Amino acid sequence: MFSEKLINKLKQAKIVAVLTGAGISAESGVPTFRGEEGLWKKFRPEELANFDAFMRNPELVWEWYNYRKKIIVEVEPNPGHYALAKMEQYFEDFHLITQNVDNLHHRAGNKRIYELHGNIMRNRCVDCNKNIAEIPIDQEELPRCECGGLIRPDVVWFGETLPQQVMMNSFAVANNADVFFSIGTSAVIQPAASLPLEAKHAGAYVVEINTESTVISNLIDESILGKAGEILPQLLDKFSIG
Numbered sequence: 123m124f125s126e127k128l129i130n131k132l133k134q135a136k137i138v139a140v141l142t143g144a145g146i147s148a149e150s151g152v153p154t155f156r157g158e159e160g161l162w163k164k165f166r167p168e169e170l171a172n173f174d175a176f177m178r179n180p181e182l183v184w185e186w187y188n189y190r191k192k193i194i195v196e197v198e199p200n201p202g203h204y205a206l207a208k209m210e211q212y213f214e215d216f217h218l219i220t221q222n223v224d225n226l227h228h229r230a231g232n233k234r235i236y237e238l239h240g241n242i243m244r245n246r247c248v249d250c251n252k253n254i255a256e257i258p259i260d261q262e263e264l265p266r267c268e269c270g271g272l273i274r275p276d277v278v279w280f281g282e283t284l285p286q287q288v289m290m291n292s293f294a295v296a297n298n299a300d301v302f303f304s305i306g307t308s309a310v311i312q313p314a315a316s317l318p319l320e321a322k323h324a325g326a327y328v329v330e331i332n333t334e335s336t337v338i339s340n341l342i343d344e345s346i347l348g349k350a351g352e353i354l355p356q357l358l359d360k361f362s363i364g
């Protein structure tokens with residue numbers, strides 16, 4: 123399943139970077155966004171994942187985030203997340219860039235994580251921007267800051283800019299990586315989607331792990347079809363032992 127070239131590249135690599143998307147958490151039981159069972163088949167992004175929608179109907183948006191938080195706190199990281207945590211220990215310089223807001227990479231033990239779309243467990247005030255500690259999922263009234271402003275989940279919504287430092291660091295990593303993995307992402311939402319191609323242009327060996335082909339499959343070096351939770355532990359065994 124793994125080419126000699128990939129194993130050799132990994133054995134020689136100094137800097138390894140990974141971009142993950144919703145697919146890495148699918149085997150934990152967290153729904154993805156696109157595809158037949160995806161969240162965007164049942165919910166409309168424009169009603170739930172943008173700032174105007176939140177200001178129009180904060181109760182509805184909180185209900186949706188609490189529904190997702192409930193799923194997330196009840197699930198566990200899967201063997202794919204744990205393999206990535208082991209890879210961080212194995213390589214001198216390992217960077218994990220994620221579009222996921224589900225906190226599962228933290229829970230699996232990765233330390234150097236770049237959260238491009240925020241984290242559903244964090245919150246902040248829409249007025250004073252203060253970070254607010256975790257809010258109980260079953261809280262009935264709308265959460266408000268001491269300044270009176272509404273509290274929102276600290277995630278990136280459609281039309282919002284990504285956290286600048288996180289984004290700059292992610293592009294720097296893509297430009298310096300020897301091997302770059304794109305795992306469980308449909309690679310359609312910018313700017314995250316351009317990271318694998320940025321890495322490729324900068325000379326990295328770029329590998330995709332996904333259950334299906336994506337828009338970038340033919341533009342990178344290797345596309346491995348299968349479940350991240352099965353492929354990643356096998357890959358780890360192969361290059362760390364083999």
Ligand code: OAD
Binds near residue numbers: 309349
């Ligand atoms: P998507 O739902 O668009 O894509 C998930 C990808 O994971 C698909 O390509 C699946 O084929 C693949 N997949 C599913 N199960 C898998 C498994 N077990 N192993 C490997 N791959 C698997 O999710 P993202 O690409 O993460 O943004 O979506 C990007 C962004 O769009 C999200 O961060 C979110 C969404 O709208 C915002 O909310 C701003």
